[in-house]
Amino acid sequence: MGQKKLMKGNEAIAEGALRAGCRHYFGYPITPQTEISHYMAKKMPGLKGTFIQAESEIAAINMVYGAAGAGARAMTSSSSPGISLKQEGISYMAGAELPGVIVNIVRSGPGLGGIQPAQSDYFQAVKGGGHGDYKLVVLAPSTVQELYELTIEAFNIADRYRILTMILGDGIIGQMMEPVELKDDEEVQVIEKPWATTGSGMTREHNTITSIYIQPEVLEKHNLKLQAKYKAIEENEVRVESYNCENADIILTAYGSVARIVKNVIKMAAKEGIKVGLIRPITLFPFPKAEFEKYAEVPKAFLSVEMSAGQMVEDVRLCVNGKRNVYFYGRMGGMVPTQIEILNNIKEILAKEGK
Amino acid sequence: MATVFKKPHALKDLSMHYCPGCTHGVIHRLVAEVIDELGIEGSTIGVSPVGCTYNNYEYFNCDMQQAAHGRAPAVATGIKRVFPENTVFTYQGDGDLAAIGTAEIVHAAARGEKITTIFVNNAIYGMTGGQMAPTTLLGQVTTTTPFGRSIEANGFPINVSEMLSTLEGAVFVERVSVHDIKNIMNAKRAIKKAFQVQMKGLGFSIVEILSTCPTNWGLHPVDSMKWLEQNMLPKYPLGNFKGKDLEV
Numbered sequence: 202m203g204q205k206k207l208m209k210g211n212e213a214i215a216e217g218a219l220r221a222g223c224r225h226y227f228g229y230p231i232t233p234q235t236e237i238s239h240y241m242a243k244k245m246p247g248l249k250g251t252f253i254q255a256e257s258e259i260a261a262i263n264m265v266y267g268a269a270g271a272g273a274r275a276m277t278s279s280s281s282p283g284i285s286l287k288q289e290g291i292s293y294m295a296g297a298e299l300p301g302v303i304v305n306i307v308r309s310g311p312g313l314g315g316i317q318p319a320q321s322d323y324f325q326a327v328k329g330g331g332h333g334d335y336k337l338v339v340l341a342p343s344t345v346q347e348l349y350e351l352t353i354e355a356f357n358i359a360d361r362y363r364i365l366t367m368i369l370g371d372g373i374i375g376q377m378m379e380p381v382e383l384k385d386d387e388e389v390q391v392i393e394k395p396w397a398t399t400g401s402g403m404t405r406e407h408n409t410i411t412s413i414y415i416q417p418e419v420l421e422k423h424n425l426k427l428q429a430k431y432k433a434i435e436e437n438e439v440r441v442e443s444y445n446c447e448n449a450d451i452i453l454t455a456y457g458s459v460a461r462i463v464k465n466v467i468k469m470a471a472k473e474g475i476k477v478g479l480i481r482p483i484t485l486f487p488f489p490k491a492e493f494e495k496y497a498e499v500p501k502a503f504l505s506v507e508m509s510a511g512q513m514v515e516d517v518r519l520c521v522n523g524k525r526n527v528y529f530y531g532r533m534g535g536m537v538p539t540q541i542e543i544l545n546n547i548k549e550i551l552a553k554e555g556k
Numbered sequence: 557m558a559t560v561f562k563k564p565h566a567l568k569d570l571s572m573h574y575c576p577g578c579t580h581g582v583i584h585r586l587v588a589e590v591i592d593e594l595g596i597e598g599s600t601i602g603v604s605p606v607g608c609t610y611n612n613y614e615y616f617n618c619d620m621q622q623a624a625h626g627r628a629p630a631v632a633t634g635i636k637r638v639f640p641e642n643t644v645f646t647y648q649g650d651g652d653l654a655a656i657g658t659a660e661i662v663h664a665a666a667r668g669e670k671i672t673t674i675f676v677n678n679a680i681y682g683m684t685g686g687q688m689a690p691t692t693l694l695g696q697v698t699t700t701t702p703f704g705r706s707i708e709a710n711g712f713p714i715n716v717s718e719m720l721s722t723l724e725g726a727v728f729v730e731r732v733s734v735h736d737i738k739n740i741m742n743a744k745r746a747i748k749k750a751f752q753v754q755m756k757g758l759g760f761s762i763v764e765i766l767s768t769c770p771t772n773w774g775l776h777p778v779d780s781m782k783w784l785e786q787n788m789l790p791k792y793p794l795g796n797f798k799g800k801d802l803e804v
Contacts, residue, residue, distance in 0.1 A: 225634070227634070251638075253633070253637070253667075255630070256663035259627065259660075260627070260633075260660055260663065261630075263624060263627035263660070264631070264633050264634035264637075266621075266623070266624075266627075266631050267603070267621060267630065267633060267634025267635040267636075268635065268637060268638050269634070270621045270631070270634070270635065271634065271635045271639055272638070275634065289627075290624065293623075293624045297622070398601045398619035398620065398621055399601075399639065400598055400600065400618075400619055400642045401598050401617075401619055402598040402599070403597060403598035404598070407617055407618055407619050408619045408620075409613045409614075409619070409620050409622070410620070410622060411604075411611075411613060411621070411622035412622065413610060413611065413622060415611075
């Protein structure tokens with residue numbers, strides 16, 4: 202038996218984390234994600250869990266490091282400027298192969314920018330915002346239900362691969378309210394962590410969590426191991442939704458809340474006799490390359506719609522690999538692309554491509 | 557034959573990478589002896605810093621985590637909140653704790669985090685080649701204060717123990733030194749008490765240990781001990797700042 206509840210996106214994330222067994226949350230206030238902290242502050246004491254309002258984003262991610270190293274399911278959440286501060290800890294956790302979940306409810310930048318929604322942290326999330334060759338698994342939910350479900354899945358993926366998983370949302374999805382179906386018994390994987398620093402109990406060799414390997418031969422080997430892990434993730438963890446792509450005149454690509462707008466555009470375009478498809482990556486890393494390859498020669502062109510200056514579009518171009526022109530339409534600074542704008546863009550592209 | 561001297565179990569039987577005359581070896585041994593005497597090796601988790609002791613996880617026999625520069629108190633906080641019954645300590649130098657990690661140590665202390673910090677103050681950055689530390693003395697020559705630390709350019713050194721002892725959450729604060737036998741024995745007593753304060757769940761405990769860096773001070777190890785005594789003790793007076801009478 203489950204229940205259906207009207208929830209704010211940020212609350213759904215927090216509830217998903219709790220149901221995934223997360224009992225250690227460390228955060229720092231920043232708009233527009235702070236409801237996650239509020240929810241955790243209220244719920245953790247009753248669950249005998251830990252909520253700490255840390256002195257900084259840097260401290261919060263390092264508390265996650267410590268708790269994750271001790272074997273706990275730990276989490277932090279923030280918004281763009283705060284995620285920039287966390288990059289040090291993110292890189293260290295990647296190096297030390299610590300599992301954990303980070304939520305970025307993206308706001309517009311650069312700098313302090315604004316508090317309105319954006320998707321301008323795609324590069325930072327997907328290409329590695331911190332130093333070194335590493336990857337995060339990046340999940341991009343587009344409904345409140347998905348925020349809830351993918352948060353649970355984020356913890357499972359993190360533990361399965363000893364990797365950090367990032368939920369990449371935005372101010373729209375974090376703040377909007379939608380009905381969410383909560384199951385009483387969510388699919389939570391319990392994964393043994395023999396590597397964790399739990400105290401040796403004098404029954405085993407001592408465990409060490411570290412990201413430093415002074416000898417280059419050893420560090421290269423460690424890096425090769427990390428790369429093999431990322432490759433396995435690319436093979437096993439791709440999540441994507443394709444919609445209306447067969448026989449499409451043009452295939453749009455969008456993730457998160459922008460994908461919702463595009464779905465409406467598809468209906469509008471259909472009324473005018475234009476067949477518009479959508480490829481919606483749910484995992485931004487691993488990127489759904491095969492899905493793009495599959496449809497690369499179907500439409501006349503591709504169009505990536507984002508709330509950025511054009512970030513995911515670069516990955517789309519890599520996948521389409523010159524088989525079709527890949528166009529971009531985006532708004533920035535907290536401005537959200539409208540359906541009409543997108544539809545007009547589609548018409549211009551099709552005119553150019555000779556429909 | 558009776559054994560009169562052996563390595564503590566909490567310290568691995570390895571040769572250390574520290575420079576000749578460096579007192580980190582002595583301090584490691586004191587911490588390990590305390591862990592042995594309290595019988596807590598199996599339940600202790602230590603946090604290594606960035607600096608000369610970045611890899612002391614190789615020397616201690618208990619579980620260890622290596623932290624980013626200055627973040628050891630935050631990492632220790634995460635560990636302690638997962639295992640409140642275990643003993644968690646950080647081992648940090650003056651650059652790590654009093655420069656880049658000032659926020660983390662102050663707030664761990666303010667929260668009364670039930671962890672123990674071993675703070676090694678040798679008034680200089682060792683690992684990176686003898687740069688000015690927050691605890692570098694006025695007039696002291698370092699590679700980044702080649703004409704001596706000046707008030708005008710660099711401001712004043714930080715007295716960490718005095719500063720932290722103003723926080724309610726810090727319940728045991730003591731400064732000791734390891735420049736002679738008597739002080740080494742006293743340092744061990746303070747370290748033991750700091751661990752016991754944590755084990756009793758009383759709050760945050762820290763022992764600041766004045767230490768030498770012959771390599772970067774450019775002094776013979778024996779002269780380094782004298783330099784510490786003559787120059788550091790006047791600025792960093794030894795003694796208990798808080799928690800002297802705590803029952804443990």
